[in-house]
Amino acid sequence: MFSVDHFIPTRVVFGNGRLEELKSVALPGKKALLCVLRDGFIEPSGLMAQVIGLLAANGVEVVINDHVMPNPTREDVMKGVEIARREGCDFCVGLGGGSTIDTAKAVAIMLKNPGDLWEYANTGSGGRKEISSAAPVVAISTTAGTGTETDPYCVITNEKTGEKLDFAVDAIFPQISFIDPQITTSLPRHLTIYQGFDAFFHAAECYIVNQNKNKLVDMYGAESVRLVTKWLPAVAEDGKNEEARTNIMFAADVLSGYTQALINTTSHHIIGQCLGGLFPKLPHGASLIILAEAYYKKIKALVPDMLEQLGTIMGEPSVAGDVGQNFINGLVKMLDITGVRELPLSEYGMERGDFERVADIVVDDVGIDSVDIYELTKNDIIDILTQSYR
């Protein structure tokens, strides 16, 4: 018989124009550290002023923290913590994509725990200290990808060691997440596609790890895979397509976030995160796209039934005598339609000589045996990198 675990305490406010409700909802504090990406589009677009105005209308004072970069670092987090402590902020608002919201979450952890962030990392060179609690977090999403809006994780890079690690604690589930698709209509095409695939793989990987056990993971994961398959080509074709933006953001920030809140992703994500840690210019979604074809061809023999189910959810017919190939076919089709099948790792600074180092980090330092339901060796990882490299 099946078991179900479910705990997703975030209040989701999803829909076009609903950011306006920020001015009237109950908020968890009176002085917010507002985290935004440095030199991003948030300020010039007027979105930052709008959010500051809405918070002010709600009686909340705002302190800006723009120590946020893509693939956010431990050092930037600690700068944010310093500002928040100095100014007496009692909660954190992340206004942006995964990097920004994850920075807000990491700062929130450090507002309730002494010392340095890395003392609390649970893998790699982390100090493995227990996280006692965190300041409240409010997320305002400007992308459709990470799912951090509705999950208890943040991913931070240690700029000294090159490690990009997850921090996981229930206390950093956002208390409220505003997920307003209108905000995403001006996202550039390539980021839209990268983030859409990120959401797709969150759902697909969790679906695989779940092995049909937790029925709610299956429900959320299947619907997200179905929606991204249906709508990502449309949003790649026309970024102003409101229906496509709405469906993609619901799949990414709600459904795929929920799957991650309930179960972990696979080594596909760990390899991708490792590449992002070593080559910070490589967007997270792009790293997953680059690895995908070789990765799923490799694991097809290991979890054929799970891939077959995912292929069917994508609407791909079964291939006689080749269980799971329908998922590969659906994936390749989606990579082709969106024009990202040939993304070059070499352009982000990676060389063939790096393969072994990546495999070492993935297998030895981070560890994949506890996340995967199959066994991949260092040679398998090197194989996947070799086939993915161009």
Add this chain to the structure above:
Amino acid sequence: MFSVDHFIPTRVVFGNGRLEELKSVALPGKKALLCVLRDGFIEPSGLMAQVIGLLAANGVEVVINDHVMPNPTREDVMKGVEIARREGCDFCVGLGGGSTIDTAKAVAIMLKNPGDLWEYANTGSGGRKEISSAAPVVAISTTAGTGTETDPYCVITNEKTGEKLDFAVDAIFPQISFIDPQITTSLPRHLTIYQGFDAFFHAAECYIVNQNKNKLVDMYGAESVRLVTKWLPAVAEDGKNEEARTNIMFAADVLSGYTQALINTTSHHIIGQCLGGLFPKLPHGASLIILAEAYYKKIKALVPDMLEQLGTIMGEPSVAGDVGQNFINGLVKMLDITGVRELPLSEYGMERGDFERVADIVVDDVGIDSVDIYELTKNDIIDILTQSYR
């Protein structure tokens, strides 16, 4: 474009044998008011002793409160409050079905608010005071029906006025719900069927009210309707069928609870609750069953598309030229298979002369115009009662 609101902060621990985890999970207090049904099966079955033992192993002291009856009353709630205050309990545990868990929730409200429970009722003769907070609630479900395990409501009867009213506040979402299907294998057949239909109507009514707007209501509601349709006949046939018990309890206490947490039910439930308030021997599920055929025939002309969708989810083919009739067909089939199509209202003390009084309470005192997406008049209610009476 669609909007989604989602807030379900309860930690769900669902699965066979998982009640054992009560001894090790983090609990929200040190001294529990354990609410159990007076003269029910909880004590003789050994379940009460088991729960007390598990709580003790977790370092929690227990005070028993058996001031709980089916269709629980304001008076019994206030007796529980008196015990909890006198003994210094810091949280409430409801071990039982809807009546018991709802009593625990109502006591939890009164542990944080002064005066009498009815001052906080929001409809009827209630005082409409704001509920500021509530003591934490832990639910241990012994039935598959109400969904109170995962929603922010409790339903209490005022023994003086005969009103049976909802109390709704986020603070009474259970912090943790243990939903262990093994506990339900000894439930009598008739209660199993009543509760299964209760769960079915929670899902179907919320699905109708939602009108395909909140996609998560559709996902939860559709899956619950599908599962109850599939498994209720099996569990009626053989109460020891573990797969059927597991699926029914997941549908009832998780999925249908979630739909209710996100959106309200219809006047079908309000009429049923009104009957339960006036005739306390009438089980809640039975009241819904008795009304169902006439109720859905009445609203078929008002929301044909919603009923048609529900019929399709039940696996019933469309009827040419009669949109929504497939749902009626599926419903009648399920009522026939489980042998409850002819339940007599007269056996619970109701007389034909009561129809008008019921319609008055439903329309004037409780009010249905704010819950339904269609308009039913007093005459419609009397019609439904007339056709349902035997």
